[in-house]
Amino acid sequence: MQTYPCPTPWRIAHPNQHNADNQRLHDYYTYNATLQPYLCRCGTWHLTHNLADELPTYLEPTPADVRRLQALDNTAFRDLVDADIKRTGPHQDRIALRAPELRTRWRWALKALLRTVQTQLDDDGNAEWRTKALTYQEAVRIRLDECRALRMHALDQAA
Structure with a gap:
C-alpha cells in the first residue's frame, strides 16, 4: 500500500490496529466515547466517530473518475x-480530487471557497x-x- 501525507494530522497516530483498538476501549x-479504528492513507491507524466519512485507504482514483472531474465546469467542481x-461527496470523487492531475484545480477551488467564507465572516451575522x-x-484550511502536503509529497517522490 502506498502511503500519503495524513489528511488528519491532529488525530493520534497509532502504529497498528491493536494499539488503536486498545485506545478505543x-x-x-473512560469517556463513554464510541470510536472506530481505521487505517489512514498515511499508513497509521486513527480513531473516528463516523467511519463512513473516512476515505478508504485501498482505493486509488480511476482514470475515468479523474477525467470526469477534469471535465466539470468551475461551479460544479467547486x-x-x-x-x-463537508465529507458528504461520494468516496470515488473525494479520492479523485487528490489525483495529481487535479491538485492544482483543487487548490484553487479551496482558495476560492476560503475567500468566500472570509468575505461572509466580515459581514455581521448571528x-x-x-x-x-x-x-x-477551519475545514477548508x-x-x-x-x-x-500531497503536492510536497509528490515533489519529494520525484526527487
Whole structure:
C-alpha cells in the first residue's frame, strides 16, 4: 500500500490496529466515547466517530473518475470540493480530487471557497451562523493543508 501525507494530522497516530483498538476501549470505558479504528492513507491507524466519512485507504482514483472531474465546469467542481470539505461527496470523487492531475484545480477551488467564507465572516451575522462559518473555514484550511502536503509529497517522490 502506498502511503500519503495524513489528511488528519491532529488525530493520534497509532502504529497498528491493536494499539488503536486498545485506545478505543480505553476511550469507551473512560469517556463513554464510541470510536472506530481505521487505517489512514498515511499508513497509521486513527480513531473516528463516523467511519463512513473516512476515505478508504485501498482505493486509488480511476482514470475515468479523474477525467470526469477534469471535465466539470468551475461551479460544479467547486460544489464537489465543498462536498469533500463537508465529507458528504461520494468516496470515488473525494479520492479523485487528490489525483495529481487535479491538485492544482483543487487548490484553487479551496482558495476560492476560503475567500468566500472570509468575505461572509466580515459581514455581521448571528452568533450561531458565525460559529458554523468558522467551523467550515477551519475545514477548508485543513483541506488546503492536505493539498499542500500531497503536492510536497509528490515533489519529494520525484526527487
